[in-house]
Amino acid sequence: MQPIDFLLRTANAFPHRIALEADDVSMTYGELARQVSALAAAFQDIDPVPGSRVAICAGNSVPHVVALMAVLAAGKTWVPLNPRSAGPELARIIDFTTPSILVFDEAHREQACYAVPAGTRRLVCGTSSAEPNSVAGLLVAWQGRVPRRQSRDLSDIQAIKFTGGTTGAPKGVMQSLRAWNATVVSILTAMQLQDDERYLAVASITHGTSTFLLPVFACGGTIVLASSTRPKSVLEQLESGRITATFMPPTLIYDLLDEPGVAKRDWSKLRHMVYAAAPMRADRIAQTIEVFGTLETSFGQTEAPAVIAFMPSIELRNSERHGSVGRATPLTEIGIMAPDGRLLPPGETGEIVVRGDLLMSGYWRQPEKTAETIVDGWLHTGDGGYLDREGFLYLKDRLRDVVISGGFNVYPTDVENALGKHPAVCRCAVFGVADPRWGEAVHAAVQLRPGTEVSADTLRGVVRARLGPVQTPKQIHFLDSLPLTANGKVSKQALRDQLANTDGKAHFPKETLAS
Template identity: 55%
Template sequence: MFPIDFFWRAAQRWPARVAIDAPEGSICYDALADRVAALAAGLTALDPTPQSRVGICAGNSAEHIAALLAVLACGKVWVPLNPKSTRSEIRRIVDVTEPSILVFDAACAELLEGAPGVRVCIGAAQGARPAGSTLADLVRDGAGAPRPVIDLPPDATQAIKFTGGTTGVPKGVMQPYRAWMANIVNQIHAWGFDEHERYVVAAPITHGTSTYILPVLAQGGCHVLPDGAGAQAVRAAFRERGGSACFMPPTLIYMLMALPGAARSDYPRLRRLIYGAAPMPPEKIHAVRAFFGPVLGTTYGQTEAPQVLSVMRPEDFEDPHNVSAVGRVTWFNDLAIMAPDGRLLPAGEVGEVVARGDLLMTGYWRLPEKTAETLAGGWLHTGDRGLIDARGYLHLRDRLKDMVISGGFNVYPVDVENALGQHPAVYECAVFGLPDEKWGETVQAAVQLHPGQVADEAALVAFVRERLGPVQTPKRIHFHDSLPRSPVGKVLKSAVRDAALAALKSVPDAS
């Protein structure tokens, strides 16, 4: 059995049920299955090579979901391309993975300009005919095609998702079929999805939301696509269209609570509000539960072990001892705490969180040395520090890896430092994260300029934004005559971070 088989079986069992409720109309399971089979045939006709890569760069839509399912159905490898990225970042990923087919919507066409690969457009802007094929062409040409048969081992790659490395060599995480199978089973088990589920697709399909597409469809549920972007549209999907479950970053949850006239009655069918991609402080957990009721849950995972290494169900939060926890280990996986010397530590002791089992990646795309380092000794070394208590709950303490999570997106300081360091006035810089009520963390930079050079904060912010996009752009630039250093000359990030915190605290209205 393969991940796509969950969808095929659901289409056979609930052909007349609505699978996707989009602003432009609803699609039932039988119609979606026919569309996916036709698209799979079309993709295979464009490139019959098994396990060839297909990049998809698009916003959330019913067509995006159908295209993703078609990639899974024909035994190809999905490469999600973040539509919020810059053209250079997209091109870097395309050059590394070499997808033979690129699927995109009109809004993302410019991001893929000049990239190799056969083009397949989701629709066309203002009726214009794009270069290459359209999704509609593939559906028409593949109409009536039988469902493909996949014959690949469990360790074959289902997706290559990228984590960090947008400057220099990016790391493409190879997620195998077995990892997707483990995710699907654990999501269904954890959240109790059934044929009455109406899952609101609020976060990007290119990110964590993708791990919920098949679990909901497997049980005959429906994906509800909001009519527009932003918190207002998400609230309307719950209030007016019966949304019952959703995965989103904490930032969006806080925005929903802050909407004018916000009330629990806006969410009449909500039973599972799952947060992830960033931590939620205990005081925020209490506030969210007070507003939405006992529906909050969370998961812990990484791109290298997608989404569900551990699960924290709403009922787990009833115990006040669990407010700082991220749940207990899921099926088909093991979690442990490891000392620097490789010893597994007993309950209550802090060390690195390590994992093994079906959920793990097979490695990083074409990076064998990095793969061996991360999967040393048969364990995934997560780079997170934490402990497992006597009851089996995982509590995270901090991150060994120098990463900032802002608004649910991972930002690697080295990427921002490399971009900022290209400015002719910058002598050296250090990038770090600071706590933020809205975003979880914000990206900050400490900069030392070359003697005699001048550059203001706005100029440096614009310089980075042009190269990396808004997510990785520092919110503040802190200037130093001389950055603090260790005896061997290394910049002390802890010192610049402490100085930035002190500076922000001394200015109450700083933003």
């Protein structure tokens, strides 16, 4: 079975159900399957080689979903291009993966086509034009056609996703058909999705949303594309659209919680509000559950997508679990490893390692990086953490993010959670700065809630009272806003750059610049 079969089976059984909604447009499973088949047949005509790459650079739209599903149906390899990336970066990825087809929408034509090889077929999507070099034109020309079924092994590559990581240039993560199948089954099992799901796609299809498309299609639910990512608009669509499930980073959830009147809205339909991509403060977890009635979390990486571990709402309601990201999903094994390769017992902190069907096949054309990351079948995540005796996983930051101050390990999330206890703190990030006395000094960047004030000394007192003097920031930087990555995480690299440019006293050691 191939990943696309999760969609095709539902389309065959329930052709009249609504598969996709966007603004005033809705598409049934039958129509979606027909468009996917026609475009997949066109892709095979353009390039008949099985497994060849198709790159897509577009915002969230119905044509984008159709194009992505067509890549799978054509037996090709999907290369998502982040539409927020600059032209030179996308050109580097295109040159590295050599796609034979490039699909882009008009809004991102400039960066997608920054430097495209002459042999790459360019197709614009999201237009009603019937010109040959458009998705719409191909759908008209190939209407009623179906692609040749490709005989593919489950170890064949379904996608090459680029991860910025924290160690330099992005790497192309090769995700196999087996890994995609494992992701779908793991999400279906962990979330217990139902046939009436209405999933609001807020995150980009090139990132988190792509992970949830096939699970929702597999259960016969509806993907609703967000009309806007502005907090007020998201709240309105969540409520009026009778949304049952969504995924978003903590930063967006914080913004939703801070919107006036959020607690007075009707959230009775919402069953799954999943956060991931970054840790969430304990106080905000409790607030989210109180306001929305639900909150779930998952832990994953591009190298092991989305659901290494999952925490359902019923478990997260226990305040003792607010620091955990859940337990291993059925097809995945989690271990905690010491630097010497020993697996550690419950309660001991080390590197989180993972094995199972969820794992990537390796990094595209980087065998040495693959060998460093997958050792004896275990994927080394680079994240620190521990397992308790019940199998719940607790994260303790990226190993390279740990601040070693005066010989003591300081975990930034611990300090961030302490700072977040003060009601004036909206967002915060903690990191290390080279210091002649301490080796590294703990620094914090803080964004305050509108209309509030608090001194650095007061915030330091909050941390000292909860964690002690070692973890207390030596310096607190107040910023109007904290820079975010495309995934909605606070970018500590951007913070360091910003503070280094505005504070001549700050010196950031080379080994921390890639965090």
